Amino acid sequence: MTEVLHNGKFIGTVHDPKEVITQFKEERRKGKISSEINISYNEKSDDLLIESTKGRVTRPLIVVKDSKPLLTQKHIEQLEKGEITYSDLILQGVIEYVDAGEEENALVSFKEEEITDKHTHLELLPLAMVGLATSLVPFGNFNASTRLNAGSKNQKQALGFYAANYLVRMDMDVNLLHSPQIPIVTSVTHTISDYEKHPAGQNIIVAVMSFDGYNMEDAIVINQGSIQRGLARSTYYRPEIAAELRYQGGLIDEISIPDKEVRGYRSEQDYRYLEEDGIIFPEAQVTEGDVIIGKSSPPRFLSSLDEYNLTQSQRRESSTAMKHGERGTIDFVMITENEEGNKLVQVRLRDQRIPEIGDKFTSRHGQKGVVGLIVPQNDMPFSANGITPDLLFNPHGIPSRMTISHLVELVGGKVGALSGRYIDGTTFTSENEVDLRKELQSRGFRDDGTETMYNGRTGEMFSAKIFVGNMYYLKLKHMVANKLHSRARGPIQLLTRQPTEGRAKEGGLRLGEMEKDTFVAHGASLLLKDRFDSDKTVVPVCEECGLIAIHDEFKNRSYCSVCGDNTVITNIELSYAFKLMLDELKTLGIYPKLTLEDRY
Amino acid sequence: MESTLKNYKDKLPIKLLDEIRENTPKGVSSSRVKKIADAVLEEFSSSQVEPGESVGIVSAESLGEPGTQMTLNTFHFAGVAEMNVTMGLPRIIEILDGRKKIATPMMEIYLKSPYNKGKDIKKIAESIKESELKEFIIEVDINIAEINIDVKLNTAKLKEAGIKDQEIIKVVEKLSKNCTAKINDSSLLIKLKGKDQNINELYKIKEKIKSIYISGIKGVSQVLPVRREDEFIIITAGTNLKDILELEFVDDKKTVSNDIYEIESVLGIEAARQAMINEIFKVIETQGLNIDIRHIMLVSDVICNLGKIKGITRYGIVSEKPSVLARASFETPIRHLINASMIGEVDELNSVIENVMLNQPIPVGTGIMKLYSK
Numbered sequence: 001m002t003e004v005l006h007n008g009k010f011i012g013t014v015h016d017p018k019e020v021i022t023q024f025k026e027e028r029r030k031g032k033i034s035s036e037i038n039i040s041y042n043e044k045s046d047d048l049l050i051e052s053t054k055g056r057v058t059r060p061l062i063v064v065k066d067s068k069p070l071l072t073q074k075h076i077e078q079l080e081k082g083e084i085t086y087s088d089l090i091l092q093g094v095i096e097y098v099d100a101g102e103e104e105n106a107l108v109s110f111k112e113e114e115i116t117d118k119h120t121h122l123e124l125l126p127l128a129m130v131g132l133a134t135s136l137v138p139f140g141n142f143n144a145s146t147r148l149n150a151g152s153k154n155q156k157q158a159l160g161f162y163a164a165n166y167l168v169r170m171d172m173d174v175n176l177l178h179s180p181q182i183p184i185v186t187s188v189t190h191t192i193s194d195y196e197k198h199p200a201g202q203n204i205i206v207a208v209m210s211f212d213g214y215n216m217e218d219a220i221v222i223n224q225g226s227i228q229r230g231l232a233r234s235t236y237y238r239p240e241i242a243a244e245l246r247y248q249g250g251l252i253d254e255i256s257i258p259d260k261e262v263r264g265y266r267s268e269q270d271y272r273y274l275e276e277d278g279i280i281f282p283e284a285q286v287t288e289g290d291v292i293i294g295k296s297s298p299p300r301f302l303s304s305l306d307e308y309n310l311t312q313s314q315r316r317e318s319s320t321a322m323k324h325g326e327r328g329t330i331d332f333v334m335i336t337e338n339e340e341g342n343k344l345v346q347v348r349l350r351d352q353r354i355p356e357i358g359d360k361f362t363s364r365h366g367q368k369g370v371v372g373l374i375v376p377q378n379d380m381p382f383s384a385n386g387i388t389p390d391l392l393f394n395p396h397g398i399p400s401r402m403t404i405s406h407l408v409e410l411v412g413g414k415v416g417a418l419s420g421r422y423i424d425g426t427t428f429t430s431e432n433e434v435d436l437r438k439e440l441q442s443r444g445f446r447d448d449g450t451e452t453m454y455n456g457r458t459g460e461m462f463s464a465k466i467f468v469g470n471m472y473y474l475k476l477k478h479m480v481a482n483k484l485h486s487r488a489r490g491p492i493q494l495l496t497r498q499p500t501e502g503r504a505k506e507g508g509l510r511l512g513e514m515e516k517d518t519f520v521a522h523g524a525s526l527l528l529k530d531r532f533d534s535d536k537t538v539v540p541v542c543e544e545c546g547l548i549a550i551h552d553e554f555k556n557r558s559y560c561s562v563c564g565d566n567t568v569i570t571n572i573e574l575s576y577a578f579k580l581m582l583d584e585l586k587t588l589g590i591y592p593k594l595t596l597e598d599r600y
Numbered sequence: 601m602e603s604t605l606k607n608y609k610d611k612l613p614i615k616l617l618d619e620i621r622e623n624t625p626k627g628v629s630s631s632r633v634k635k636i637a638d639a640v641l642e643e644f645s646s647s648q649v650e651p652g653e654s655v656g657i658v659s660a661e662s663l664g665e666p667g668t669q670m671t672l673n674t675f676h677f678a679g680v681a682e683m684n685v686t687m688g689l690p691r692i693i694e695i696l697d698g699r700k701k702i703a704t705p706m707m708e709i710y711l712k713s714p715y716n717k718g719k720d721i722k723k724i725a726e727s728i729k730e731s732e733l734k735e736f737i738i739e740v741d742i743n744i745a746e747i748n749i750d751v752k753l754n755t756a757k758l759k760e761a762g763i764k765d766q767e768i769i770k771v772v773e774k775l776s777k778n779c780t781a782k783i784n785d786s787s788l789l790i791k792l793k794g795k796d797q798n799i800n801e802l803y804k805i806k807e808k809i810k811s812i813y814i815s816g817i818k819g820v821s822q823v824l825p826v827r828r829e830d831e832f833i834i835i836t837a838g839t840n841l842k843d844i845l846e847l848e849f850v851d852d853k854k855t856v857s858n859d860i861y862e863i864e865s866v867l868g869i870e871a872a873r874q875a876m877i878n879e880i881f882k883v884i885e886t887q888g889l890n891i892d893i894r895h896i897m898l899v900s901d902v903i904c905n906l907g908k909i910k911g912i913t914r915y916g917i918v919s920e921k922p923s924v925l926a927r928a929s930f931e932t933p934i935r936h937l938i939n940a941s942m943i944g945e946v947d948e949l950n951s952v953i954e955n956v957m958l959n960q961p962i963p964v965g966t967g968i969m970k971l972y973s974k
Binding site: 516517518520521522523524525526528529532533535536573574577578581585588589590591 | 652653654657658660661934937938941946952956957958959960961962963964965966967968
């Protein structure tokens with residue numbers, strides 16, 4: 001007796017579970033039972049499981065009956081003519097959606113030719129075993145799975161044409177690639193996903209060779225001529241938003257050029273791009289510190305006392321300005337209202353990004369790298385035909401990673417470019433590599449893709465034949481312009497007087513605990529002190545009570561708040577963090593008495 | 601020669617002087633001896649650590665950096681009776697923390713001749729192993745009508761272990777004051793004495809019977825005779841160094857335990873220090889790492905120098921630091937600061953970490969020198 005469980009709940013028993021399943025499936029394929037209900041038999045526990053809950057993962061498979069798939073040429077013709085749709089195939093029971101449980105009872109064939117009498121289903125496409133982004137990797141079946149993962153991960157970070165209405169959008173941190181191209185080596189997923197409508201890369205000529213060591217460790221060398229012709233150029237868009245907020249007591253922010261009386265007034269120079277309405281004009285070239293939207297806010301703490309104040313309490317400056325290290329052009333200004341009906345100003349910043357040393361590029365095979373050198377075109381190696389590659393890829397990236405697809409794409413791209421056609425590189429069902437080579441040979445090239453090349457500087461022929469061809473390369477969103485950071489002097493934290501942290505705050509790079517230990521290990525005592533001098537302060541200390549005294553700059557005298565004027569007060573130098581700790585100890589009720597000693 | 605070497609008594613350690621004596625051929629002129637001793641002295645002083653060298657931090661880094669590469673694997677003995685031993689990072693942490701209860705206590709028992717050549721090795725090993733009565737029991741029955749317990753014994757096993765009936769009766773009778781035991785063939789009969797024969801009493805005895813200690817060394821739960829180079833040794837799980845060393849067939853000079861605390865209590869702190877060095881070095885060696893033994897020696901010295909084992913924890917070594925700020929900078933700062941303030945502790949700012957906190961030159965390396973003026 002087999003127990004029948006519906007969504008995990010016992011509903012009855014049956015004698016012949018296998019017969020029930022066959023009948024159930026037949027009914028479902030006829031359309032009498034919903035195609036979303038799955039049935040499976042667990043032999044180990046002798047349970048018949050019927051599942052109809054939400055949240056199950058199901059996938060479509062072609063039903064196989066008597067070693068023949070139900071999907072025939074006729075169906076495909078009908079589909080092409082538009083006589084039937086995909087959902088008709090499900091209604092007819094040609095395609096069914098199988099869940100994890102039902103999959104256990106099924107034997108799925110990847111290819112039609114491989115179907116035996118034991119098979120119950122046929123995969124729609126062998127490619128279906130990988131995800132969408134991964135199926136965009138051409139010749140993926142030549143690779144290890146880890147590289148496919150890396151390849152698909154990289155593609156997600158590529159710059160491209162993300163939306164056709166980008167001009168009226170105010171997206172955060174957006175990059176647009178200039179003149180993106182459709183890859184020469186494509187896969188069916190490119191067609192299915194309308195890739196030609198939002199491409200994300202460019203077809204370039206890649207030579208696999210080293211160049212003066214500037215493409216060591218996955219770096220790449222780029223042809224300056226190609227960059228000047230517009231290779232991998234992109235635009236970076238970033239919106240800046242400011243709203244007139246309302247505060248208690250009917251007070252409101254004001255978007256305007258701030259008054260000179262406003263607390264925290266910047267210099268006139270900083271406001272120079274603002275028009276009368278306090279908003280910057282389009283096409284203004286701005287750099288760091290320039291105000292984009294001028295704004296002033298009401299005073300922060302409006303106590304009852306202030307009302308009797310003689311001076312009108314000051315408004316605060318709260319403009320939006322360009323951050324440290326940023327530059328660009330004002331692209332677009334928009335004035336609207338937000339949900340509360342307050343004035344809302346959105347300004348979009350635009351910055352052209354020309355490839356530079358440190359920008360990240362990748363092929364579609366997880367072969368990412370950073371630009372190590374930009375070489376003038378006349379110094380680049382050239383082929384017998386006079387072709388100079390756009391990019392030099394280091395061959396050492398290949399053996400350890402075993403990305404054969406990278407090499408096959410290069411050959412495929414070359415064939416496609418020469419023959420003027422797209423190459424099908426769909427994983428598992430791609431064009432045959434041998435045929436591609438033959439075609440390459442018929443075009444008058446060496447069938448292995450190598451060519452004789454010459455040193456661009458000396459004109460000498462390289463003794464090795466260089467592997468060159470066309471590849472689809474992607475520019476990734478990680479660009480040095482957004483990451484470059486250095487500091488010698490700069491802002492400090494209010495509490496500890498130590499340098500701020502992080503690029504956005506122009507912060508320093510922390511010399512941490514373990515780094516400190518290395519200084520100690522070297523016995524570099526004074527170097528260590530010098531490094532940690534960032535929060536050094538001079539503090540007056542009362543020698544009587546050992547507490548920190550007060551120095552009055554106006555009267556130029558020091559006194560102790562405990563012992564008064566008649567004590568010896570000595571200035572000592574220590575880190576502000578320690579002074580802070582002493583203060584905190586006092587709040588704990590601990591009396592940290594400093595006993596001073598003559599140093600000499 | 602002796603007269604020449606006399607001048608070096610304060611300059612060279614005794615061990616080096618002995619070595620010079622040993623290796624210098626007889627009849628060498630005293631001027632030559634002086635030359636040799638000078639060369640030794642030069643070499644000796646050049647290999648000494650320079651003043652102000654941060655040996656502590658260098659040792660910590662030398663141990664800590666390879667520690668990041670250590671794996672958490674445990675080492676398994678191949679063989680019938682498998683024993684697992686804590687190795688790798690957990691073992692090092694265990695030693696350095698000065699844990700009283702270690703995860704896998706074990707001993708390596710070396711034997712005196714002729715046992716170390718394999719004589720009666722199995723028998724000796726079995727005799728060390730702690731055994732309880734339950735190992736020799738087949739079945740226990742309580743006869744309520746008669747008010748007695750009938751224990752069926754495995755006589756074959758008893759014979760093999762060489763346990764006499766009288767011994768069993770003796771230990772069983774020790775369980776309760778008013779019970780008597782008798783052995784008939786393979787059954788042990790336990791009866792209650794006196795008039796008030798209480799069933800409850802009988803049940804209590806029944807439960808106790810199983811865990812009666814019969815023979816072997818207490819604490820030794822597993823034994824494994826193995827061949828190490830060309831002698832036989834016994835590896836045990838569980839330690840009892842004190843009792844083991846008292847056995848006549850044990851070579852008490854070579855037998856070791858991996859429980860540092862036990863070594864400290866049985867053999868003293870110097871032995872514990874050496875054991876600690878050996879244990880840490882063993883782990884590092886099996887991991888295929890290379891750390892200079894002097895770093896390990898330094899760490900062991902620090903742990904042992906107070907005459908008892910003080911682990912590198914906030915309760916051990918760190919609590920012994922003279923500086924309040926140094927203690928506060930390592931875990932539970934508030935506690936240290938409050939305790940210090942209650943007794944009015946003074947921090948002389950003599951070591952490294954306090955001076956880093958105050959941003960003063962640290963007293964190591966170039967900072968150890970001070971300029972005095974009159």
